[in-house]
Amino acid sequence: MGINRREFIRLAGLSTLFGLGGRAAWELLRPGQVEAALKALPKPITAKRWAMVVDMRKLDDATAQRCIEVCHRIHNVPDFAKPVNPKDAVLPEDKVRWEVKWIWTDPFHNAFPGAHQEFTSERVHHMNFLLLCNHCDNPPCVRVCPTQATFQRADGVVMMDMHRCIGCRYCMAGCPFSARSFNWRDPRPFIKAEYPDYPTREAGMVEKCDFCAKLLAKGQMPACVVESKGALVFGDLADAKSPVREALKANFTIRRKPHLGTNPQVYYIV
């Protein structure tokens, strides 16, 4: 006789499961299509552990501003103080709230809260430290992201997957360095000159410095490093002869909030 109810339900459940494996089935039908051979780019710059040393002795305010400007320009970071259409102008408090910045400057007591003392040297007192995402080795933002939209690459870069971010902003709560920005609204009306070789973002996702992963993949140094003309040193910590290791060996460096254990990989020579 025919199958009984139990058998039918079991069959239906199993076929649903297989049906849901649609993509896997498609792969079976078109072998090789998705498996097009992946070979590494001829000449990307690779490293085992990227890090940066900021030499504040060589970095003056003008250079820092140029570094910020080039980073924000080539990554299509919106500037809410400069709308494309003057009618879109925003209030000053909204400019503070909605600000998107991948790299910026702040004085010592903000950059290193807790290390601040009442009497500091004149030089440090007036210094504006260049701050960015530290691409920590033990990143709390990666730990908390519920979709792995922010993830740590094997070479240490903490990347953003803009396609996957659901905009929950848990990573922003988790970052002890305030390095992450959210797109509270559409950024395009505030991007004066669209840089053609990099996408913009849409409202609803988090963004931050990505150590110029795209430039690294094409064999170039990060834009801020190039623009700083030697004040920013970028290299592979695992390579004992890299410029960062040389800089770290020759100078005393401090990092932001090291006691939190996030193991930040941006070092400062003061």
Place this chain on the structure above:
Amino acid sequence: MADYKNEFGWFAERPQVEKKIYNMYAIFIGLAAFVILATSPLWLNAGRDIPPPKPSLDTPVIQKLAKKDRQCVLPTAEMRAIHMQLLIEWREQVVRTGNRVWVSPSGKKFEPSLTNTCLGCHSNKAEFCDQCHNYAAVTPNCWGCHLDKSPKKGKMAQAEVK
């Protein structure tokens, strides 16, 4: 009405109830409203002539190519069927593994990039991509972020990535 529930509490014989449609007007009005609403795309668009999509390959970059070189990263029929899956594969590769070289089944290397590679040749989004997308009422969510103009110093996507 006689007590038709037996000692077990259920009907022993069917109760005799006069046959009548209750709420007749409400039911038929509601039914008519539903049918009209549900078939509205049919009669609202009656007589409208929507021409089939005509994606145009007339871009400076494509025109410069010799006839035999006018090949997309995959054969046309495959591109028609799976270009979205291909793009998703590209983005997973680029963003999550950092690999910016894709080798097609025919052995050619390409940069997996919507704006650079695809739009490098097909720089006429409105006459190419949008033609079929509009016809099929599909709105791919790429262009909110990805720029729909490839960089001016366009690389020829066909060339081997050096």
Place this chain on the structure above:
Amino acid sequence: MLENALVGSRRYYILVGVLLFIMAVGTYFYLRQLSFGLAITGMGRDVSWGFYIAQLTYLVGVAASAVMVVLPYYLHDYKAFGRITILGEFLAVAAVLMCLLFVVVDLGRPDRMLNIIKYPTLNSVLFWDMIVLNTYLLLNIVIGWVILESERNEVGPPKWIKPLIFLSIPWAPSIHTVTAFLYAGLPGRGYWLTAIMAPRFLSSAFAAGPSLLILLALLVRKYTKFDPGKEQIQSLAKIVTYAILINVFFFFCEVFTVFYSQIPDHMLHFQYLFQGLDGKARLVPWMWFAIGGMSIAAILMVFPKIRRNETTLALTCGLIILTTYIDKGLGLMTGGFVPNPLEKVVEYWPTIPELLITLGVYAIGFLVLTVLYKVAVSVKEEIKA
């Protein structure tokens, strides 16, 4: 049983109508938010979680408090609570539903909501929060409905419901604990980085939830033919008393640790909340009202005379709900983000659209609560409980 929710008194229809209207307003502003972006709220780069997540935090406590009626009845055979377990469970359903909705309205990309299921991330507390909240919702809906249905048919409940009930008892504190862990594990937020975060959540939940349940029970008694019972309300009041006392105690524990150790990273947040920092003191009156009111309410609840008089009890419960709401909602969120990790003070205040969307979600929750309570009360009336 749901048909009971389709008919009711005039008052019932008016209530449902008002809630539907508020829902419509909230929906309109949410559509505005979807098109304009979350910039329509008062949140910003420094205070990146605000009113929506504050509601989630508060309501998850209210939801967990259902365990306070379920546990004594099912584990310790406290028969009196048998009358009102359904009220607790349905309150939990409405509260958890609102929690989930607040997460959705807070997301920057709700169209990508399912990514959290497509790419499960076991190290993320938010992933576990999603799991436990949804499971709790399902548990309470199933348990409440099945128990109510068997009550209506005047038979015992099916055997398989017992394991689900026993599961829901530890599950309730777990939804709370997981939500507290959202905050308590972040190295950069000194105000939240305390082991007492989860216990504080539990104590304020068990004070606020049963308080709300008391108020709802009094309303049910007043407007329907079902009387939850004087003894039940008194038992709830005793639970509220101990919970609010513990909550106030926990707060003072925190204050001691922070201020006796004099560590600036932790003190600054309390200073912002209770004194103001850099001339910015928007929350100061609110926080003093919250803590002061909570302490007064705690002391009042100690006195049996005040608890036994149902008017004073209702007023004190209302005070408890208000003060725990301010403390756990506004205070916890803003205090965690201000000052920011660079020790700058950027203040936060919700905007009108944000408040209206919040109200809209509350209206959805209260509508669900109204409908479910109507069903429960109708069934109780039907079987002449």
